Amino acid sequence: MPVADEALATRLADRMLEVERALAGHVRSRAPFVTSAASHLMEAGGKRFRPLLVLLAAETGANPDSDDVITAACVVELTHLASLYHDDVMDEASLRRGAASANARWDNHVAILTGDFLFSKSSELTAELGADAVRIQARTFTRLVEGQIQETVKPGAGEDPLEHYLDVVAGKTGSLIATSARYGARFGGATPEVEEALTAYADIVGTAFQLSDDILDISADAAESGKTPGTDLREGVPTLPVLMARASAGPQDARLLQLLDSDLSDDALHAEALTLLRAHPAVEQARAYVVARAQEAKALLAVVPEGPVRDALAIFADHVATRTT
Incomplete structure (x- = not known):
């Protein structure tokens, strides 16, 4: 943090x-x-x-x-x-x-x-x-x-x-x-007011933390993140970018949808699906969603007294939304 x-x-x-x-x-x-x-x-x-x-x-x-x-x-x-x-x-x-x-x-x-x-x-x-x-x-x-x-x-x-x-x-x-x-x-x-605000803030930030993981699973470079890209994708686990890609899919996404419904344990199919998904607008849509949630969380900190603690909480919300590891 x-x-x-x-x-x-x-x-x-x-x-x-x-x-x-x-x-x-x-x-x-x-x-x-x-x-x-x-x-x-x-x-x-x-x-x-x-x-x-x-x-x-x-x-x-x-x-x-x-x-x-x-x-x-x-x-x-x-x-x-x-x-x-x-x-x-x-x-x-x-x-x-x-x-x-x-x-x-x-x-x-x-x-x-x-x-x-x-x-x-x-x-x-x-x-x-x-x-x-x-x-x-x-x-x-x-x-x-x-x-x-x-x-x-x-x-x-x-x-x-x-x-x-x-x-x-x-x-x-x-x-x-x-x-x-x-x-x-x-x-x-x-105070009770601060307690409630911090609870709501953390509920949002906690959810955003997992959603950031979803985006990293698709977009992160293995050397930078220390994680193998596309692990959830290979295992067929639904994540934010995949669900957004499905929800917004058009005729041009027929191949991606076919791959998402396939067995991606095959390395070649997995690599193709990961490439198509990385290029899909859903990844940026997912990022924008997480950033918006972070802003929502930060707005709840208004009742926390100004100072280094509030600053740290605000910085952390931003960090969760934009992290690369």
């Missing part, structure tokens, strides 16, 4: 060290094997975007150094980590964060149960934050799981595929990021 103010960046870095130390303790079990499995993805790295957002949102309140802020940061990161274990089983993924996924290193049973263990640890910590936090976490988890389930089913008859997909992303990704901002604002002592 880009933070221009040096003092704020230093405070956040110091607090993130506290979060990392706390997380290392929370994934420990009395059984060494469970500790090893639960530590696996955490030690592989990750952006730690959600706990960092908790800390940044807390800076809008009177008590940003509250111990509850650290606890809340651990809650959202443990929830996120738990969901990754389950995601990898559903996706039959072999890699996560450059390392073997838990299901590949052990098996699906271990991965699922390790995810359950992390969810339970997250729940224990949430209980320390009080009944309201438990209620917020439960609602967040409901949205997250609903999004995950919706992703496995096709849109119903008469349902807009793009709206269906955006609803999936809002549930799977936006919900926990929104709660990260809510927890930070609440336990940092921000």
Whole structure:
């Protein structure tokens, strides 16, 4: 997360060290094997975007150094980590964060149960934050799981595929990021008005973050992004540019539509589809949509006091919309 103010960046870095130390303790079990499995993805790295957002949102309140802020940061990161274990089983993924996924290193049973263990640890910590936090976490988890389930089913008859997909992303990704901002604002002592604004801001930015990934999957250069282009395309996963291309397709797009409905595990067909999609106006349309969502999120920051915290939140919204990695 880009933070221009040096003092704020230093405070956040110091607090993130506290979060990392706390997380290392929370994934420990009395059984060494469970500790090893639960530590696996955490030690592989990750952006730690959600706990960092908790800390940044807390800076809008009177008590940003509250111990509850650290606890809340651990809650959202443990929830996120738990969901990754389950995601990898559903996706039959072999890699996560450059390392073997838990299901590949052990098996699906271990991965699922390790995810359950992390969810339970997250729940224990949430209980320390009080009944309201438990209620917020439960609602967040409901949205997250609903999004995950919706992703496995096709849109119903008469349902807009793009709206269906955006609803999936809002549930799977936006919900926990929104709660990260809510927890930070609440336990940092921000006003209710600021808490609500930051929650809405983060819901939008969280969704935009995933949509940016969609665009990178099509447009990014492998050397720059560190990702293999067209992975979702090859696997037939519907993403924002693909759905927009389908929605706006004309007679000139017949070959692209034919390819999108084909088995793109074939390297030549995959390369042709990626080339056609990169040249399609839908990619720029998708970029414009994400930039517009970022602007919408930034407008919600008007109630946050002017200063480095608001600046950092605004810069981050822009960064999400235009990122290349």
